[in-house]
Amino acid sequence: KVHDKLLLTGAAGGLGKALRDRLKANCSVLRLSDVQAFGDALEGEEIILADLADAAAVNAMVQGVDAIVHLGGMSVEGPFGPILQANILGAYNLYEAARKHGVKRVVFASSNHVTGFYRQDQTLTADHPARPDGLYGLSKAFGEDLSRFYFDRYGIETACVRIGSSFAEPRDRRMLATWLSFDDLHRLITACLTTPVLGHSIIFGMSDNAVTWWDNSRARHIGYVPQDSSDVFRDAVYARTANPDLNDPVAQYQGGGFVVAGPFGG
Numbered sequence: 001k002v003h004d005k006l007l008l009t010g011a012a013g014g015l016g017k018a019l020r021d022r023l024k025a026n027c028s029v030l031r032l033s034d035v036q037a038f039g040d041a042l043e044g045e046e047i048i049l050a051d052l053a054d055a056a057a058v059n060a061m062v063q064g065v066d067a068i069v070h071l072g073g074m075s076v077e078g079p080f081g082p083i084l085q086a087n088i089l090g091a092y093n094l095y096e097a098a099r100k101h102g103v104k105r106v107v108f109a110s111s112n113h114v115t116g117f118y119r120q121d122q123t124l125t126a127d128h129p130a131r132p133d134g135l136y137g138l139s140k141a142f143g144e145d146l147s148r149f150y151f152d153r154y155g156i157e158t159a160c161v162r163i164g165s166s167f168a169e170p171r172d173r174r175m176l177a178t179w180l181s182f183d184d185l186h187r188l189i190t191a192c193l194t195t196p197v198l199g200h201s202i203i204f205g206m207s208d209n210a211v212t213w214w215d216n217s218r219a220r221h222i223g224y225v226p227q228d229s230s231d232v233f234r235d236a237v238y239a240r241t242a243n244p245d246l247n248d249p250v251a252q253y254q255g256g257g258f259v260v261a262g263p264f265g266g
């Protein structure tokens, strides 16, 4: 096992639940954290509840771990207040704690919504500038910049994984392009945790889907090889969904429905 103690934040969420068992192969002890309670620790686990916005709680949560998989936070578009607390202040608190405790590597759950205002006929690499599609995407762009600063200044390595759509199966036509299976998510996180030199890297979190908007050629050093594909679900998804209106921004932009969400300011 490459890591003694690995911290998983957002452990009570959809991806946290999917990764809880899978990540045990990566470490001797898996420390699980969330703001909401989610039961008791099993063998090989620790549970520390913490609000990411609470610097002292985050500091205690990070103490003693050698790497972090950071999934915790608001995971959809919505009003700025909770996003500010959980994703912006929360990411700052996490990196400050990582600096103080000498944590060397972080896998940060970024999002495709960092680049959601690119069109669906554009193929992006990690070199394309951010084009967030809302407050949530902006908060993930902040996390990417924050982690780059902590790499440049303090040498903490981070993989910013711009997760597409990680669910058991693709739910709609958009997700045929953005789907990331749970097993591929675990393969990708494992690659980020084990590659010899990670640096500060941006990688698109996707399975081996035939239709894709993203090109991971800038992240070959991570050594991620997806083994699943949304293609096996294509016919079933087409059969149960209507043809999209191609004049609708939801069908034009990579961010899908997020590009028309809000405003939330009243």
Ligand code: NAI
Pocket: 009, 010, 011, 012, 013, 014, 015, 016, 034, 035, 036, 050, 051, 052, 053, 070, 071, 072, 073, 074, 075, 076, 085, 086, 090, 109, 110, 111, 112, 162, 163, 164, 165, 166, 167
């Ligand atoms: P989720 O919403 O199911 O889980 C997020 C977890 O974070 C929840 O258990 C929640 O209680 C916790 N959380 C929220 N605010 C917190 C706070 N202030 N302090 C501590 N914990 C807090 O989301 P999901 O789907 O599991 O996603 C995990 C991560 O991956 C998120 O950061 C999300 O933005 C990112 N992501 C997920 C995608 C997906 O397809 N599932 C796509 C793109 C990004």
